[in-house]
Amino acid sequence: MGFSGIFGNAGVVEPEKLESDYGQLMCDGETIEIGFVVIRDTFIFTNKRLIIVDVQGMTGKKRSYLSIPYGKITKYSIETSGHFDLDAELKIWVVSDPQPIEKSFNKKVDIYELQKILSTHVLG
Numbered sequence: 615m616g617f618s619g620i621f622g623n624a625g626v627v628e629p630e631k632l633e634s635d636y637g638q639l640m641c642d643g644e645t646i647e648i649g650f651v652v653i654r655d656t657f658i659f660t661n662k663r664l665i666i667v668d669v670q671g672m673t674g675k676k677r678s679y680l681s682i683p684y685g686k687i688t689k690y691s692i693e694t695s696g697h698f699d700l701d702a703e704l705k706i707w708v709v710s711d712p713q714p715i716e717k718s719f720n721k722k723v724d725i726y727e728l729q730k731i732l733s734t735h736v737l738g
Contacts, residue, residue, distance in 0.1 A: 625722050627651050632658055639665060639679060647731060652717050659731050664706070666715070682708055684735035692729045695721055704728060 627649040633640075636658060640646070649658040654669035664687070668678040686709045693703040702725035705714040719725060 625651055625720065627656065632656070636665070636667065639681075648727070650717075650719060650723060650728075652719075657717065659728075659735075661735075682706070684732075687732070687736050690729075690732050690736070692725050694725055706732075 629646045629648065632646045632649040636646075636656075639658075640660065641662070644660050644662045647659045647661060649656055651657075654674055656665075656667040656669075658665040658667065663684060664682045666680040666682070668680065670676040670678060688707045688709055690704065690706045691714075692705075695702045701718040701720060702723065703716065703718050704725070705716050707714045719728070
């Protein structure tokens with residue numbers, strides 16, 4: 615697993631793997647564009663919404679699925695990694711919730727590509 619998995623950094627997951635694991639969550643006409651795993655949790659960006667899969671408990675059998683339509687995202691920010699801080703960060707604010715959803719990503723994740731996906735859906 616390495617230190618990046620232990621400290622909650624994210625890695626890119628192939629859309630085919632996500633479709634196999636989470637296809638039952640998709641509605642008609644919805645497609646998975648990209649996804650990231652953060653320890654045991656998963657961020658799935660579809661053409662319609664952001665789905666956050668929160669794996670709970672020791673066995674990981676219990677899961678919570680948070681679905682956020684792009685139209686409910688009020689703002690977001692990214693922070694790129696640096697020389698000493700190797701993590702990039704994403705913060706997403708949702709309507710009526712003052713606290714952002716925050717996740718850290720390792721250098722394997724192109725934070726600019728992630729920002730582009732959010733911009734395409736939130737601003738489009």
